[in-house]
Amino acid sequence: MNEIFALVEHRQGIIRDITYELLSCGRKLAEKGNTKLTAVILGHNTDNFVQILKGQAHRLLVVDNEVYEDFNSEVYQTALTEIIKRQNPVLTLISHSAFGVDLCPALAAQLGMPFTTDCLDVELAEQKLKVTRQIYDGKLNAKVLLRENAGYMITLRSGCFPAGESSLDGVVEKIDTPVSAQPDYRKFIEYIEAAVGEVDITKSDVLVSVGRGVKEKAYLSIIEDFAETIGGVVGCSRPVVDAGWLPKDRQIGSSGKTVKPKLYIALGISGAFQHIIGMKGADTIIAVNKDPNAPIFSEADYGIVDDLFKVVPVLKTKILEMKQAKG
Amino acid sequence: MDIIVCIKRVAQTAEADVKIDSSGKDIVKDRLTFDMNESDTYALEEAILLKEKFGGTLTAVSLGTVQAEDTLRIALAKGADSAIRIKAEDFEGLDGYKTAQLLKAAIKDLKFDVVFTGCIATDDYYSQVGVTLAELLGVPHATLVTKIDIQDTKAQVHRELEGGLIEHLDMTLPALFTIQTGINEPRYASLIAIRRAAKKEIKVIGASEIEPTGIQANASLEELFTPPAGKRAEILSGSMDEISAKVAGIIKEKGLI
Numbered sequence: 164m165n166e167i168f169a170l171v172e173h174r175q176g177i178i179r180d181i182t183y184e185l186l187s188c189g190r191k192l193a194e195k196g197n198t199k200l201t202a203v204i205l206g207h208n209t210d211n212f213v214q215i216l217k218g219q220a221h222r223l224l225v226v227d228n229e230v231y232e233d234f235n236s237e238v239y240q241t242a243l244t245e246i247i248k249r250q251n252p253v254l255t256l257i258s259h260s261a262f263g264v265d266l267c268p269a270l271a272a273q274l275g276m277p278f279t280t281d282c283l284d285v286e287l288a289e290q291k292l293k294v295t296r297q298i299y300d301g302k303l304n305a306k307v308l309l310r311e312n313a314g315y316m317i318t319l320r321s322g323c324f325p326a327g328e329s330s331l332d333g334v335v336e337k338i339d340t341p342v343s344a345q346p347d348y349r350k351f352i353e354y355i356e357a358a359v360g361e362v363d364i365t366k367s368d369v370l371v372s373v374g375r376g377v378k379e380k381a382y383l384s385i386i387e388d389f390a391e392t393i394g395g396v397v398g399c400s401r402p403v404v405d406a407g408w409l410p411k412d413r414q415i416g417s418s419g420k421t422v423k424p425k426l427y428i429a430l431g432i433s434g435a436f437q438h439i440i441g442m443k444g445a446d447t448i449i450a451v452n453k454d455p456n457a458p459i460f461s462e463a464d465y466g467i468v469d470d471l472f473k474v475v476p477v478l479k480t481k482i483l484e485m486k487q488a489k490g
Numbered sequence: 491m492d493i494i495v496c497i498k499r500v501a502q503t504a505e506a507d508v509k510i511d512s513s514g515k516d517i518v519k520d521r522l523t524f525d526m527n528e529s530d531t532y533a534l535e536e537a538i539l540l541k542e543k544f545g546g547t548l549t550a551v552s553l554g555t556v557q558a559e560d561t562l563r564i565a566l567a568k569g570a571d572s573a574i575r576i577k578a579e580d581f582e583g584l585d586g587y588k589t590a591q592l593l594k595a596a597i598k599d600l601k602f603d604v605v606f607t608g609c610i611a612t613d614d615y616y617s618q619v620g621v622t623l624a625e626l627l628g629v630p631h632a633t634l635v636t637k638i639d640i641q642d643t644k645a646q647v648h649r650e651l652e653g654g655l656i657e658h659l660d661m662t663l664p665a666l667f668t669i670q671t672g673i674n675e676p677r678y679a680s681l682i683a684i685r686r687a688a689k690k691e692i693k694v695i696g697a698s699e700i701e702p703t704g705i706q707a708n709a710s711l712e713e714l715f716t717p718p719a720g721k722r723a724e725i726l727s728g729s730m731d732e733i734s735a736k737v738a739g740i741i742k743e744k745g746l747i
Contacts, residue, residue, distance in 0.1 A: 305712075308709065419654055460725070461717070
């Protein structure tokens with residue numbers, strides 16, 4: 164079997180965590196398929212990346228040019244089309260991130276290569292590729308067979324292949340860059356940091372987090388009042404920010420904040436993986452949701468299957484009683 | 491400014507109980523509601539705002555069964571000038587790649603400056619149709635777009651990255667943008683507009699208009715299954731009073747009261 168490629172993802176000079184997960188997945192598949200794993204590094208001043216990743220792959224393919232310093236899918240697509248055509252990997256692994264979703268479909272389509280996105284598991288045997296994906300808001304899994312081909316490309320969801328220890332001694336191979344300038348039609352200009360809000364939700368020991376289930380902006384006062392009672396602050400999942408009910412700096416999840424409070428109370432949050440990524444590090448998670456099959460219950464320690472507006476007032480009273488008893 | 495927006499009618503599953511049907515390859519749909527895919531509603535709004543600013547035409551396209559025409563009529567009621575439905579019933583094994591190829595076949599002869607799609611469909615969760623379509627049309631793209639500022643043929647574009655970081659791009663039209671939720675406030679269609687849209691003609695194209703040669707899917711579904719329950723939460727039972735007492739006890743135990 165031909166080699167497996169894993170594309171190294173970096174931003175602002177730092178290798179992103181998902182890279183180690185791609186490499187871990189790649190090593191596993193390479194071992195099973197009796198082949199090798201190549202880490203593909205497109206970057207600038209890559210010596211540091213090479214040092215860090217040397218133990219993680221059998222080979223490191225390095226293309227060093229300032230054009231790769233910041234991600235630009237057009238630049239990456241042109242370069243990778245050349246490289247993949249020349250090297251014919253059986254499978255190219257890319258992260259299912261803002262970077263990967265911008266790149267993979269266009270790159271694979273240009274190469275005429277079967278691809279799919281957001282994979283949780285991968286089986287590669289006898290040149291056949293089967294993946295597991297999640298559909299319908301994460302409520303079902305689908306096993307999918309790709310059209311048989313000499314080469315495949317997929318994006319991997321983060322958190323599915325834990326980064327592992329590896330003591331390989333990767334051979335470093337530097338190649339000339341196929342691209343040296345950004346195209347006029349798509350130029351990276353800058354990164355803009357998120358605005359700092361009035362409350363830093365990452366600093367609070369207790370977070371009361373609301374999702375779609377809060378229904379109306381007007382009901383947020385009930386949640387704020389409850390959070391105050393238990394000495395916490397209010398965070399939320401994406402739909403609440405999209406609706407304009409809470410500012411972006413309260414959003415917890417992949418495109419918002421990552422929080423690790425002592426207590427996380429999720430109210431009316433179904434638990435899309437983008438949200439889970441941001442809160443799974445909490446010590447204790449209590450979830451309230453009407454749907455007994457909501458994915459949040461697979462992450463929570465304690466669950467209450469009910470309407471959050473029935474739970475919150477009673478719970479608030481209990482906590483107040485307990486406080487008074489203590490006081 | 492000529493604009494195309496691709497929209498999809500999907501089962502609303504975020505707060506619904508989703509069950510696998512007897513075929514093992516589809517879901518039980520009779521108790522689900524269907525509506526325009528969430529990020530597509532933002533893509534449509536962005537398209538309407540652009541048309542209001544610059545004038546021109548707005549065409550809404552959807553690959554779906556006849557019910558998708560309801561979704562297209564919502565787009566017409568909100569501000570689209572014309573609508574095209576690609577007959578999903580004419581094509582089998584629709585994955586993201588095949589969908590993109592059919593969309594391309596439907597719009598390739600239309601004049602456009604901008605194509606909008608949503609950034610993800612909540613049913614198949616691909617995030618691949620928009621980018622594939624851009625590649626097939628031969629135009630640049632940007633995904634997860636949270637802001638677009640167009641002047642002449644240049645667009646200043648913001649993309650949403652992880653951790654709330656924004657990427658600012660300078661792009662040239664024509665281009666395709668996949669729109670992230672929250673970019674705008676999607677409007678509601680007025681009753682009068684909905685009534686008017688009910689009378690508008692929707693162009694329907696299918697296998698007799700789209701040459702199927704070379705259009706193939708990348709992926710085929712083998713089976714659906716319920717995700718394995720990892721760590722399961724301890725579900726608290728009893729009266730609301732008992733449940734609340736338990737929760738308060740847990741919080742106290744953690745030293746947080």
